[in-house]
Each structure stands twice: as structure tokens, then as C-alpha cells.
Amino acid sequence: MSKNILFITADQWRGECLSALGHLVQTPHLDALASEGVLFKNHFANAVPCGPSRASLYTGMYLQNHRSGTNGTPLDARHTNWALELRKNGYDPALFGYTDTANDPRAFDQNDPILDNYEGPLPGINPVGIMGDNIEPWANWLAKKGHKIPSPRSDLYFKQREQDAGAPAALDMPKEHHVTWFMVDQVMDYIEARQDKFCVHLSLLRPHPPWIAPEPYNSMYPPEALEDYVRHESVEQEAAQHPWLDWALKQANFIAPNKPEELARMKAAYFGLMSEVDANLGRLFNYLKEKNLWQDTLIIFTSDHGEQAGDHYLMDKMGYFDQSYHIPLIVYNPDEQANATRGTIRTEFTESVDIMPTLLDWLGIKIPIQCDGHSLISTIQTGTQPQNWRTEAHWEYDFRNISKGEAHEQSLGITHHQCTLNVVRGQRYKYVHFTNMPPLFFDLENDPEELINQVNNPDYFQLVLEYAQKMLSWRMNHDEQTLTHIKLTDKGIICQDVARYWPKPVALAS
Known part of the structure; x- marks a missing residue:
């Protein structure tokens, strides 16, 4: 049996937007995929925006280690990734779409066109x-x-x-001509031409802006039913939560439209683009079944990050709120060992860094020590989580502006290198740490909308300290470790081949 890979990302998809989770967005084909696989309900991106998030997704590393912190910040060539590892093992990973990889300029001639933008292909x-x-x-x-x-x-x-009354205007082309339809057609043509195993990464633009959907998806969701937002009564109240948020709400590219009807139409188109992606993935899934490839193909569906969509008066992806980081994850494992868990919904915290280890583990490929994430295959096969699984999700945001120098850094009173925040997000509590600005602390049980910062509330002082310590321990536990498991001795090289939860020391002759 050949083992095939279909790795799908849909750009900027909020985690709750699946009808399998009770959301109003209709995703019948992804629901069907979840019914045959496993849906991970508490899945989070490790960074935003696209470039940093995908660097974590593709390398299995936290931002603190891969250091590709902004769109355009090079990904160090010394790091491996899932595509390079599969290529070493006889696969030809094929890209349809983009990986938003800013390649390491030290690995290319200075005139190489790959250095002209950050949308280069992932090495391998x-x-x-x-x-x-x-x-x-x-x-x-x-x-x-x-x-x-x-x-x-x-x-x-x-x-x-021409816009219909009340509904978002439709894209001026039929749905069969839209980019999503085109991309799925290209993948099916590619698989059709293959005579052996395939490994496809389908990286779809949608539902990323511009939020203009073709018919009938533009009118699937009435805007008047979508004027529900997570936020304070006024922008001023929202901005008072934190100096960074006050700054962000003054930026034209972050602030949401102040007309409720305009924002609702945008939201309707955003949801419509999700349903369009779902319909096209349905075509692809049906194709795999018709060609008898379904039973041999691992399918992963996820996103690179979420979208604020007007919550907290913000648009786009940034900051520390869940809306920018909570993303979907569905894994369909065709192996018989996974039969017992089909259709289940898992609630433990999973992260983008888990995707590379999962891909490699399914293929029997050794997981590189650089990976901060962990394979989900054992959970999918047994329905239980490994010992010492994480109890919180973690993410980072690097908001420095390299192109414009330190303009907004100066407006916040911090240096270029202090433009960072880290988050530890548990089931009940969430801690946000800034390098040189005040922290935040949320009680998600009593304040699920993250409207009340409890960091200065004496009733929470002990918990704030506990979560600050969790943050420190998490970062220490995941310091970059490429050579830390190796020791040179007079008897040769000793290498501890570290499995994150079950260390197995092994002495290697030199």
C-alpha cells in the first residue's frame, strides 16, 4: 500500500467556523471528513501573521526558535522542515498555492529573484x-x-x-472560474497524472481577503443576522484595556469599519468564502474516493491563523485575542488502527507545531529534535493523549515594523526588539506577557470574551504569578536545542536521542 499525503491549509479560518461544531457557517464536506477522522476542537496557531505562523507549521518550531517573526523575516536555512524530511525519504512534496516563506538570503546569490519578496516556496x-x-x-x-x-x-x-439589496456584492465571475475551483482542479489533474504515491500541500487563499465571494456564496448568510460582536460598548472602553490595544485601534489596517451594516456584509462574505472552500474540498474528497485513493491518504485540514472579524473592534490577525489564533484542525487517518476514534472530537490543546511531527510519524520517519510539537498519531489511534501532554496553548506575536524603522515602537515607548508578546492560554486562565509593557490576565470562565483584565485584581495575584512562572518554564523547556543532546568524549560521541516524553539514552560509537 502506498501512503499518500493531502495537507490542506485554508488561509485565515477561525477555529469555531465549522457546522460540526454548531456554527452557522455550513461546512458539510469538512463535517463529513471529521466524521471519518478526528476533529481537534482546541487547536491554536503559534504565531501571526502568515509568514511566522507558517514557519511554525512547517518546521514544528516555536517562533522563539525559528525567529522568522514577521512577513519577510528570513527562515534560517539551518532548520529542516516537513518537506525536506519527506524528500529525504523518497517523496516529492508538491505545492499548490503558497507557503509565504522568506528564504534565507545567505543561501542565494544576491540577485536571485527568490529574494524579491517573502512569498518564496518552502525549501524542499x-x-x-x-x-x-x-x-x-x-x-x-x-x-x-x-x-x-x-x-x-x-x-x-x-x-x-451589481450589489443586491442587503447582500454582499458577488464576484464578477462564476464559481467555476474562481481561484478556489482552479486550485482544486490543478490538484486533481496532478494526482491523476501520478503513477505512484503523492504528497500534496494544497494552500488555499480563501477565506483570506478580499472578502468578495462568487454566487451563490455571497448571499448564503444574511448580514442582518451577523451583527454580533465580542467587544465593549465603545472603542474607547476597548482601548483602555492595554497600551498596545490602544495603539492598534488607531491603525487604519487594524480598526474595524464603524458602520455595523458594512462590517456585517464583510462578515457575510467571509463566511460565504468558507462555504465555497468546503464545497470545493468536497469535489476533491469525492475524487479521491472515486479513484480508490481515500483509503491510502492521510488528510490534514487546518489554517495558518484566524481573523478578528470585528471582535474587539479589530480586523485582520494580530495581538493576543483568541480570534486571531484559534484555528480548525481535522485529521483523517485511513489506517485501520484509527477506526475506533472516527468521528470523535478532542478537547486537549493542540498547536500548529504538532503538524510536522504528525506527518512524519504517520510515514514512520524520525522526528527531528528541532521540533517543539508532538505527533497526534497515537491519540488518533488510541483515543487517549500521551503522558504529560500540554495543559495550555502557547503563541507569540512579533509586532516590530522592520520596513518603517521604529516608528510605532517609539509611539509605544519601547525598542525595536521589545515588540513582542507571549501567551499561555489554559482552559480557564490566560496570561499575556509583553517584553516591556504591562501584562494581562483573563479569567475565561467568568469572562470568556476577554473584556476584563484581572492582572491588578488582588484576588488573582497568586494566579498571575503562577502563570508568569508557567510562561518562563515553557520558554526554558523549549529553548533551541539542535546540539544539546550531544556530548563529545574521549570515548567517542554520546547522543541522547530524545523523545520528548520518554527519553532513551543511546551511546553511539564514533
């Missing part, structure tokens, strides 16, 4: 259908179908039909 991956800023493949496909190609080509994402 075969960019069969690369799509990012360059949408030439989609435009060429549309031209063959008689579609008029605008200049600039990016207008393909933006041109709208």
Missing part, C-alpha cells in the same frame, strides 16, 4: 502550482476559458457584480 517543496502575488497560472487558465483578463491581474479578486 516542489512548486508545481505556485500561487501568491503572482496569479499568472490562474489568469492563463481563465483566458483559455474566454474570460477577459484585466490589468492589473489582481483585479480578478476585486471586480464585483
Whole structure:
């Protein structure tokens, strides 16, 4: 039996937006995937925005270790990733979409075009259908179908039909011409042409902005039913929570529209794009079943990060709120050993750094010591979590502005390197630590909307201390460790081959 991989990311998808979890967004095909696999309900990204989050997703490393902290910050070439590891083991990982990888400039000639933007391909991956800023493949496909190609080509994402009363305007093309349909078609064509095992990473743009959905997805969700937001009564009340939030709510790219009806239409289109992605994934899943590939293919569906969508008066992904970091995760393991857990929903905390170890573990490939995450395969097969599994989720946000120097750093009264925050988020409590600004502490049982900062409440002082210590212990436990398990001795090299939970010392002759 060949072992195939289908690794799917849908960009900017909030974790609760699955009808299998009771959300109003209709995702019947992903629900069906969850019914045959396992849905991880408390899954979180380890960083935002796209580049840093994907660096963690692809390397299994926390941001504190891979250090690709912003879109465009290079990913150090010394780190391996899931694609490189699969390539070493006879796979040809194929990319359809983008990985938002800023490649290490030290590994290329200074005139190499790969250094012209941060949307380069992940080292080790075969960019069969690369799509990012360059949408030439989609435009060429549309031209063959008689579609008029605008200049600039990016207008393909933006041109709208005349707006119906109340509903978001539809994209000016049929759904069969949209980029999501195109990408899924490319993957099916690729698999059809393969005569052996395949490993596909389908990295879909949607539901990332622009939030303009083709018919009928633009009108699936009435905007008047979507004016429900997690936030204080006023922006001023919201901003009073923390100096960083006060600053963010003054930035044009972060602040939500102040007209409720405009924001609701955007939200309706955002949800519509999710249902469109679901429908197209349904086409892909049906194809795999028709070709008798379903029973041989590990399928992972997740996202790189979430979206504020007006909550806390914010748009986009940033900061410390759950909306930017809580993302979906569904894993379908075709092996018979996973039959007992099919259709289950898991509630332990899982993170993006767990994806690379899961992929490698399923294929029987050794997990590199650099990985901060852990494989989910044993949980999927046994229905139980490993001993000493994490009790909190963790994420980091690097908000320095490299392009503009230290402009906003100065407005916050901190240095360039102090533009960082770390989060420890448990079932009940959440602690946010800034490098040189006040911390925050939330009681999620009594304040699930994260509106009340309890850090200065005497009733919570002991818990704040406990969570600050958790933060310190977490960072210490995950300090970069490439060579820390090796010792040179007069009798040769000693290597402790560390399994994170069950160390097995092994002496190696030199």
C-alpha cells in the first residue's frame, strides 16, 4: 500500500467556523471528513501573521526558535522542515498555492529573484502550482476559458457584480472560474497524472481577503443576522484595556469599519468564502474516493491563523485575542488502527507545531529534535493523549515594523526588539506577557470574551504569578536545542536521542 499525503491549509479560518461544531457557517464536506477522522476542537496557531505562523507549521518550531517573526523575516536555512524530511525519504512534496516563506538570503546569490519578496516556496517543496502575488497560472487558465483578463491581474479578486439589496456584492465571475475551483482542479489533474504515491500541500487563499465571494456564496448568510460582536460598548472602553490595544485601534489596517451594516456584509462574505472552500474540498474528497485513493491518504485540514472579524473592534490577525489564533484542525487517518476514534472530537490543546511531527510519524520517519510539537498519531489511534501532554496553548506575536524603522515602537515607548508578546492560554486562565509593557490576565470562565483584565485584581495575584512562572518554564523547556543532546568524549560521541516524553539514552560509537 502506498501512503499518500493531502495537507490542506485554508488561509485565515477561525477555529469555531465549522457546522460540526454548531456554527452557522455550513461546512458539510469538512463535517463529513471529521466524521471519518478526528476533529481537534482546541487547536491554536503559534504565531501571526502568515509568514511566522507558517514557519511554525512547517518546521514544528516555536517562533522563539525559528525567529522568522514577521512577513519577510528570513527562515534560517539551518532548520529542516516537513518537506525536506519527506524528500529525504523518497517523496516529492508538491505545492499548490503558497507557503509565504522568506528564504534565507545567505543561501542565494544576491540577485536571485527568490529574494524579491517573502512569498518564496518552502525549501524542499516542489512548486508545481505556485500561487501568491503572482496569479499568472490562474489568469492563463481563465483566458483559455474566454474570460477577459484585466490589468492589473489582481483585479480578478476585486471586480464585483451589481450589489443586491442587503447582500454582499458577488464576484464578477462564476464559481467555476474562481481561484478556489482552479486550485482544486490543478490538484486533481496532478494526482491523476501520478503513477505512484503523492504528497500534496494544497494552500488555499480563501477565506483570506478580499472578502468578495462568487454566487451563490455571497448571499448564503444574511448580514442582518451577523451583527454580533465580542467587544465593549465603545472603542474607547476597548482601548483602555492595554497600551498596545490602544495603539492598534488607531491603525487604519487594524480598526474595524464603524458602520455595523458594512462590517456585517464583510462578515457575510467571509463566511460565504468558507462555504465555497468546503464545497470545493468536497469535489476533491469525492475524487479521491472515486479513484480508490481515500483509503491510502492521510488528510490534514487546518489554517495558518484566524481573523478578528470585528471582535474587539479589530480586523485582520494580530495581538493576543483568541480570534486571531484559534484555528480548525481535522485529521483523517485511513489506517485501520484509527477506526475506533472516527468521528470523535478532542478537547486537549493542540498547536500548529504538532503538524510536522504528525506527518512524519504517520510515514514512520524520525522526528527531528528541532521540533517543539508532538505527533497526534497515537491519540488518533488510541483515543487517549500521551503522558504529560500540554495543559495550555502557547503563541507569540512579533509586532516590530522592520520596513518603517521604529516608528510605532517609539509611539509605544519601547525598542525595536521589545515588540513582542507571549501567551499561555489554559482552559480557564490566560496570561499575556509583553517584553516591556504591562501584562494581562483573563479569567475565561467568568469572562470568556476577554473584556476584563484581572492582572491588578488582588484576588488573582497568586494566579498571575503562577502563570508568569508557567510562561518562563515553557520558554526554558523549549529553548533551541539542535546540539544539546550531544556530548563529545574521549570515548567517542554520546547522543541522547530524545523523545520528548520518554527519553532513551543511546551511546553511539564514533
